[in-house]
Amino acid sequence: MEVLRVENIVKQYAGHTALDDISIGTKKGEIFGLLGPNGAGKTTLIRVINQIIGPDSGKVFLDGKPIHPEDVAKIGYLPEERGLYKKMKVYDQVMYFARLKGMGKVEAKRKIDHWFEKFEITSWYNRKVEELSKGMAQKIQFIITVLHEPKLLILDEPFSGFDPINAQLIRNEILELKKNGASILLSTHNMNSVEEICDSIALIDQSKLILNGKLAEVKKEFKSNTYAVQFKGMTFGFANALFADFSLEKSEQIDEDRAVAYVKLLKGNTLNHLLKTVMPVVEIESINEVIPSMKDVFIQAVQGKKGGNDE
Amino acid sequence: MMSKVGLIIKREYGARVKKRSFLLITAFVPLLVAGLVFLAMWFSIQEIKQINVLVVDPGNLCHGKVFTGDETNAPAIFSFVQEDVSLDDFQHHETYNGFDLMLGIQAQVITNKGIKGVYREPITPKAEYYIKDKIELRLEEYFALDRGISINEYRQIRQEFNFNLSSIDPDAQDMTYARWVGIVFSTLIFLFIYIYASQVTHGVLEEKTSRIVEILVSSVKPFQLMIGKIIGIGLVGLTQFAIWIVLIGLSLFLMREFIFQDILNPEVLADAMTNAGNLTGDAMSGQSSQIMKDSALIDVIYNGVPWSTLLFLFLIYFIGGYLLFGAIFAIVGAAVDSETDSHQAMLPVQLIVIFIYVIGCFVVFNPSGATAMWLSQIPFTSPFIMLQRISAGAVHYTELLLSLLLLAVTIFVTLKGAAKVYRTGILMYGKKASWKEIFKWLRYSK
Numbered sequence: 240m241e242v243l244r245v246e247n248i249v250k251q252y253a254g255h256t257a258l259d260d261i262s263i264g265t266k267k268g269e270i271f272g273l274l275g276p277n278g279a280g281k282t283t284l285i286r287v288i289n290q291i292i293g294p295d296s297g298k299v300f301l302d303g304k305p306i307h308p309e310d311v312a313k314i315g316y317l318p319e320e321r322g323l324y325k326k327m328k329v330y331d332q333v334m335y336f337a338r339l340k341g342m343g344k345v346e347a348k349r350k351i352d353h354w355f356e357k358f359e360i361t362s363w364y365n366r367k368v369e370e371l372s373k374g375m376a377q378k379i380q381f382i383i384t385v386l387h388e389p390k391l392l393i394l395d396e397p398f399s400g401f402d403p404i405n406a407q408l409i410r411n412e413i414l415e416l417k418k419n420g421a422s423i424l425l426s427t428h429n430m431n432s433v434e435e436i437c438d439s440i441a442l443i444d445q446s447k448l449i450l451n452g453k454l455a456e457v458k459k460e461f462k463s464n465t466y467a468v469q470f471k472g473m474t475f476g477f478a479n480a481l482f483a484d485f486s487l488e489k490s491e492q493i494d495e496d497r498a499v500a501y502v503k504l505l506k507g508n509t510l511n512h513l514l515k516t517v518m519p520v521v522e523i524e525s526i527n528e529v530i531p532s533m534k535d536v537f538i539q540a541v542q543g544k545k546g547g548n549d550e
Numbered sequence: 551m552m553s554k555v556g557l558i559i560k561r562e563y564g565a566r567v568k569k570r571s572f573l574l575i576t577a578f579v580p581l582l583v584a585g586l587v588f589l590a591m592w593f594s595i596q597e598i599k600q601i602n603v604l605v606v607d608p609g610n611l612c613h614g615k616v617f618t619g620d621e622t623n624a625p626a627i628f629s630f631v632q633e634d635v636s637l638d639d640f641q642h643h644e645t646y647n648g649f650d651l652m653l654g655i656q657a658q659v660i661t662n663k664g665i666k667g668v669y670r671e672p673i674t675p676k677a678e679y680y681i682k683d684k685i686e687l688r689l690e691e692y693f694a695l696d697r698g699i700s701i702n703e704y705r706q707i708r709q710e711f712n713f714n715l716s717s718i719d720p721d722a723q724d725m726t727y728a729r730w731v732g733i734v735f736s737t738l739i740f741l742f743i744y745i746y747a748s749q750v751t752h753g754v755l756e757e758k759t760s761r762i763v764e765i766l767v768s769s770v771k772p773f774q775l776m777i778g779k780i781i782g783i784g785l786v787g788l789t790q791f792a793i794w795i796v797l798i799g800l801s802l803f804l805m806r807e808f809i810f811q812d813i814l815n816p817e818v819l820a821d822a823m824t825n826a827g828n829l830t831g832d833a834m835s836g837q838s839s840q841i842m843k844d845s846a847l848i849d850v851i852y853n854g855v856p857w858s859t860l861l862f863l864f865l866i867y868f869i870g871g872y873l874l875f876g877a878i879f880a881i882v883g884a885a886v887d888s889e890t891d892s893h894q895a896m897l898p899v900q901l902i903v904i905f906i907y908v909i910g911c912f913v914v915f916n917p918s919g920a921t922a923m924w925l926s927q928i929p930f931t932s933p934f935i936m937l938q939r940i941s942a943g944a945v946h947y948t949e950l951l952l953s954l955l956l957l958a959v960t961i962f963v964t965l966k967g968a969a970k971v972y973r974t975g976i977l978m979y980g981k982k983a984s985w986k987e988i989f990k991w992l993r994y995s996k
Contacts, residue, residue: 253990289768291977308771316768320979322760327565338557339769383765 240303242267242391242422243288248297250283257283258294259446265391265422265439270413272437272454273426274533276541279443281426282319285393288424289316301391312341315389319396319426321380323368330364333383340387347386354382358408373400381409385416392416392423398432410436430533440533444541454533461536465503465529466510472521474498480520484508501529554770555778562753562782567789576790580797588805601626601677604649605685606635609657612688625677626651628684637668653685660693732941733914735864736934738791739871740907743933746787747875747903748896753779754883754976755892763976772973777965780876784869860941863950870957871933875903877961877968884975885983895982902930910934917942927953929960967992 241264250258258280265271275281286292288299290308299306301313324332330351337347355361358378368376377400385392397413398406414436417423427433433440433454440457442450450457465488470477477500478487485508488501502513510526517523531539566572603626607613613630629649640646653667665685673681687708694704754776757763766775878899886892909931913922917939926936926945932953939945974991975983983991 286977291767291772292973311769314768316765318761318764318768320761321764322757322762324565324756324762325760326569335557335561336765336769339554339766380765 240267241265241300242302243424244300244303245284245288246298246300248284248287248294248299250280250287250292250294256446258287258443261297261443261446261448263441263448263451265424267390267422268417268420269438270417270423270425270436272433272440273424273443274428274433274440274450274537275443280446281443282395284443285316285395285424285426288393289314309341312387313389314391314393315384315387316393317380317384317395317397319399321377323376323379325369326367328365328367329371329379332368333379333386336383337386342387350386350388351382354386358382374402374405377401378405378409381412385412388421390421392421393426394423395426396428397425398427398429430537434533442537442540450536450540458530458533458536461531461539462528463503463531465501466513467499467501467527467529468513468517469493469497469499469524469526470517470521471497471524474500476520477517480517482516485513485516497524555774555781558770558775558778559782559785562779563785563789566749566783566786572786572790576793577797580794580801583794583798584801584805587802591805600624601651601673601681602649603628603681604635604640604646604652605630606633606652606654608632608634609655609659611655611657611659611692612685615688615691625674625680626684640668651681653681655685655689659689660696730914731860732938733911735860735937735941736907736910739864739868739933739937740903740910742787742791742868743871743875744900744903746783747872747879748900749783749786750780750876750879751883751892751896752889753783754880754972755886755889758884758976758979759888767973767977772976773965773969776877776880776969776972780873780880784872784876787872860937863940864937866954867933867936867957870929870954870961873961874929874933874957874964875899877964881968881971881975881988884972885988887979887982891982906931906934910938913938914942917944923949927956929953929957932957 244264246262248258248261249256261280261284263271263273273281273284283292287294288306290299290306290311301307301310327335333351334344334347337351338344342350352361355364360375360378363371363375363379368379371379381397384394392413394413397409401409410432413423413425425433425437437454439453440450441448452460468477473496474490474492477498478490481487481502484505486503486505488503490498490500492498504510504513514523514526605612605628607630610630610632612628613632635646635652640649640652646652650671651667651669651673653665655665656662659665690708691701691704694707695701699707757766757775763775770778879896882895882899883892886895906925909925913919913925913935916922922935922939922944925931925934926939926949936945936950936953940950971988971991975988
């Protein structure tokens, strides 16, 4: 069952369309990567889901029911551009946001203690936010986002502003929240973290949804039938052996007589065919299919160079 | 839903009331007012120093005939000499050391109407007025005698007419002074809006520039955020006003009890009035009639002003005016992107508020006129104008109801419009919205 379902969302502003018929869904216990270049419409979509702005048409469902203003208590949102009240004490501030999310005082206090102890920052309670570093403030914001145990977490660039150690800490927390059943919508430009933690992705470009699905499947879609062949022997001989059925994309020399060649199979040729062709000239050490990185997928998808086009 | 607005109000209120600047200003203003009152009182005591006047009166026109009554604290006392005193003697001769002022009354004063005098130290206006009044009175009497009019006849002529205007309606009260009470109320409303409504702009801007608003709007509706802020800041203002009134009242009370017992003591004031009353029969002077006017003011303040009605309406217009302008200032905060821009953008609104207030101060002179009537209906001006008209007794209750209705409708519409602009504006970074854009935001339905 999908926790969040966004259906045919259209949002237009004077002069331009921000979202053009977007439909996506996230399951329970899933991390869903919302990707796209700057200005693609991700923030608008997130604001529509958060009911900050209303769509021109289309619907948002939470737990299968049309989303309702009271549902804000079920959503935790960490905006990309985030701030806190500088002059307010850390504890008072977290308590304030918890109460705005509809938590009772006693429950909120218990959860605040829990998270602050977990992050070992209880000594910050009475400090004003202006006394904290940016990374420290980010931690507070993360706690504010997850404190009320939302079933849907929307995290916009959650790792920006953190040093590698704290980024790892936040990453582990996100994974733990996932394990506990939260559905997480993650918007980021950091493709490494997408590969590491996302189960599914959607890619929005120029207000349109251009990719959507399981991470592994999307990547498979972008495979270009290319293999990395590691061999012992002359690269020159290897290249000569490839006729019109194969294309040598590039090659890298490992040492004096060993190299890796990236070969693309053309016109319905198989790997067996390739092996037959090159085995007489070189000694093959390994063969791996080249799976595109998310970064490649992103760039190819956005620039319209989808790998399967020439198949 | 209501509890969220409650939480926002609580935060807005708490954050401001706990600020050091709030405590400082709350304590400083009453101290300043008390200090100024103290200085004013102090100087008025200093003025009581009697001026010793030497009247050089060769024609013996005045001696023994300048009526000074039995005032113990008269601003000046007169001594008369008939021989000429030269300026040099007055300046250096020890006989005249004790005199502060020398007046020369020549025999031909009746024809040339000129009296000259020299002082050692400048004389206060009050003492000068007193001296002029006394000498003039005597010389006029001399003049009358010279023309064959008896002193008694002259005094009858000189007696001021008691000019008393009253309404044809026997139940109507004299509202001349009550109008000034209206001005005071208008001023309070003006100050309140001017000081606190602008804080709404700063508050909105603080949340916008620090991007807290991003987190906030995912928990509360922008309208809740806006109305919570406006009310929270309004309550801060009310708290500050209440503390000011209590502290200023207390300091005036303490001053009366311990420092200026004589001046501020009602019994002394009453005595002065009785004395003034006694005087009128003998010699009517401008001063005594002034005291009568003062006592009329005091009387009107205690008995002539419809306090309960006025206070009630004051509160309503106070709150209404604040909500209306608070919403407008919230729009300004949402439309701009930096503190610097906000000052520029607030200026027109602030100038309009000042302008309306200044117009309001003129209404006091003609509270029944068409301008006053219209201004007391237009919702943006009525909070400043209506109270003056009411305190002047110039308003029929249907007018009042219409004005309140218009104000309520306008507040509703403005708050709704402000909420729309606010909702779009607070998430719009990096640029200052133009008026055109703001109107466009107003048209967005979602």
